[in-house]
Amino acid sequence: MAHQPQIKIPATYIRGGTSKGVFFRLQDLPERCQVPGPARDKLFMRVIGSPDPYSAHIDGMGGATSSTSKCVILSKSTQPGHDVDYLYGQVAIDKAFVDWSGNCGNLSTAAGAFAIHAGLVDPARIPDNGVCVVRIWQANIQKTIIAHVPVTNRQVQETGDFELDGVTFPAAEIVLEFLDPSDDGDEGGSMFPTGNLVDDLDVPGVGTFKATMIAAGIPTVFVNAADIGYTGTELREAINTDPTALARFEAIRVAGALRMGLIKTPEEAATRQHTPKIAFVAPPQDYTASSGKQIRAGDVDLLVRALSMGKLHHAMMGTAAVAIGTAAAIPGTLVNLAAGGGERSAVRFGHPSGTLRVGAEAERVNGEWTVTKAIMSRSARVLMEGWVRVPGDAF
Template identity: 90%
Template sequence: MPHVPQVKIPATYIRGGTSKGVFFRLQDLPERCQVPGAARDKLFMRVIGSPDPYSAHIDGMGGATSSTSKCVILSKSSQPEHDVDYLYGQISIDKAFVDWSGNCGNLSTAAGSFAIHAGLVDPSRIPDNGTCVVRIWQANIQKTIIAHVPVTNGQVQETGDFELDGVTFPAAEIVLEFLDPSDDGEEGGSMFPTGNLVDDLEVPGVGTFKATMISAGIPTVFVNAEDIGYKGTELREAINGDPEQLARFEKIRVAGALRMGLIKTPEEAATRQHTPKIAFVSPPKDYLTSSGKEVKAGDVDLLVRALSMGKLHHAMMGTAAVAIGTAAAVPGTLVNIAAGGGERTAVRFGHPSGTLRVGAEARQVDGEWTVTKAIMSRSSRILMEGWVRVPGDSF
């Protein structure tokens, strides 16, 4: 019986922040995958190795976690005053779907450096030595991201001494600016979709919890750690090994998605796992990170733990960090209260792998809260480049 041979597609495997993914130039994809649709989704699933009932991604490029099951497409921008269009796909590990509903803040870092590396930025805008300002159009959520990428001898500088908790080795620092990150293109246009800074969120079969629901960076549902039986110092093992608790978090996430107007029925949540995120906050406490490093209560303003694709994240998603920084800047949210209340333009929070500082400027306009910019530092490094191979009949 004849079998269709594999095809090879130019690709680059990149770590961005605390995530990594397979990056493609739009022009390098097979023609039928250059447009949205089933062929593109099937290709990306096969590249990553999903769906995998073993949740191991042995036969693909994925790492069987939400942080490592990602694909990115970049192309020259169709938007004025932008360099590149950046489209992000979160690939489900054990189910056959690709979630296009949000952004990956960590891979936004890699999008800036890959844009230069892949020849998608006008050479006249790239200094021989210094910083290249890459203007990125985030196509999933219709927002602008500015990446400040270090350049040495006309090439992206990837090595350096910037340390990012959750990443083992240091690298060059890349500063990211998320411009006007609220709303994320969802209907309604409000940073707080319910109209409230804090709501009583009723979760069928679980209970009612205080919740701050915000669309900034990525739609996120924040609850108090204490209200759901946690301290806020938990590491992955304490939650990811408990199916009952994961199921409870999913019920809270679904209830939040309904209140935020992201879905119309609970069933829709099954195909929208990437958004909203669910996170729990607490005031500062001493704890040991997953690497054994000690974080003192005085080192941080608050503690945050967040779930991505149904599991507790090993560090913090970049887009969720934007949501944290934005919510912290608005007096009266659960995040702001956990951080001690009052007005602030930056916050340092503790996560399972360490700490992260994110800045945000929020203000009220005609009674509505809005955020003009959120800023944080990440790093990026190419791990491998060449071609990724997939069976020719898989897409």
């Protein structure tokens, strides 16, 4: 039996924030994968090593977590006033699909850096030394992201002393601005799809919970930790080793997706695992982060734990951080109340790996809350570059 040889595709493996993924320039992909469709999805699944019934990604570039099962495509922007178009695919680990329904905030950091690395930014816009402002069009959600990328000798400055909880080594700081993150773009709805800052969310077979459902950064369902039997200090093992807990969180997520109008039937949630996110919040208290670092109640405004692709995240998704910052800025949401209430333009929250600060500018216009931008700092570093290989018949 004849077998197809492997093919080589130019690719770069990059850490962005607390995630990492395989980055491609659109023009480097095989021709049939340069357009959306089954061929592109199959290619990305094979690159990552999915679907993998062993949940190990031994035969691929993935790391068998939601933070490391990601592919990104960048190209020169088709949008006026932007440098690059950035398209993000969240690859399922043990199922055969790629979710294109949302953004990855962490890899948005790497998108800005990769745009320069890959020659997609006009050289005239790159300073000899200083900060290059990369204008990114996030194609999944039709939003603008501004990345402030440090450069030295016209090259991305990757090393530095900026420390990010959840990332082992320091690197150079990249500041991200998420412009007009008040809805998730493809749905075109309001920031609060139900029209309320807090709802009673009925979850069949589980119960009824107070919930803030917000579409900012990424659609997110927030519930109070105490209402579901948690303290907000939990680490991954406490949730991810408990199948009953994971099933309950998925039921809450599905109920929230239905109330937010993201899906029409519960069955649709199986093919939309990336969104919405589910998170639980609590007032500040002391806890020990996964690294052993002691987090004091006085270090943070509130505690947040969030799930991504059905598992508790080891730190915090960047897009969920935007949702947290936005909700914290709006008096009366569960996030705002957990942080002590009142008006605020920035919040520092505790997550399983440590703390993170995110700012948001919120205002009320004609009775509706809007957010003009959310800001946070991350870092990015190229881990490997060259070619990724896949069997020629994989897609």
